[in-house]
Amino acid sequence: MTLELFKFDTCPYCQRVMNFIEQSGRTDIVYRDIHEDAGNRETLISIGGKEQVPCLFIDGQALYESMDIIAWLQEHPQGR
Numbered sequence: 655m656t657l658e659l660f661k662f663d664t665c666p667y668c669q670r671v672m673n674f675i676e677q678s679g680r681t682d683i684v685y686r687d688i689h690e691d692a693g694n695r696e697t698l699i700s701i702g703g704k705e706q707v708p709c710l711f712i713d714g715q716a717l718y719e720s721m722d723i724i725a726w727l728q729e730h731p732q733g734r
């Protein structure tokens with residue numbers, strides 16, 4: 655399963671998700687910063703349909719909303 659988190663670092667909702675990821679110790683999520691790389695922003699908009707972050711791509715499918723992302727990650731621990 656491929657997990658990619660579209661984010662930027664000063665976004666408090668992104669921080670919430672990234673803090674959760676860090677605390678849970680999981681290492682299976684690739685970060686895609688939309689401010690550091692315009693290509694990431696374009697990918698987010700073209701696939702997700704809007705520029706909002708955080709957005710977790712789960713095998714290329716977009717999941718928005720920080721609390722929904724955290725809930726999904728809790729339900730899908732790394733390596734299971």
Ligand SMILES: N[C@@H](CCC(=O)N[C@@H](CS)C(=O)NCC(=O)O)C(=O)O
Pocket residue numbers: 664665666667668704705706707708718719720721
């Ligand atoms: N309810 C959302 C709020 C996310 C949000 O407002 N993100 C801001 C950045 S801090 C954003 O992407 N704004 C641009 C937009 O919504 O198009 C969440 O919890 O994830």
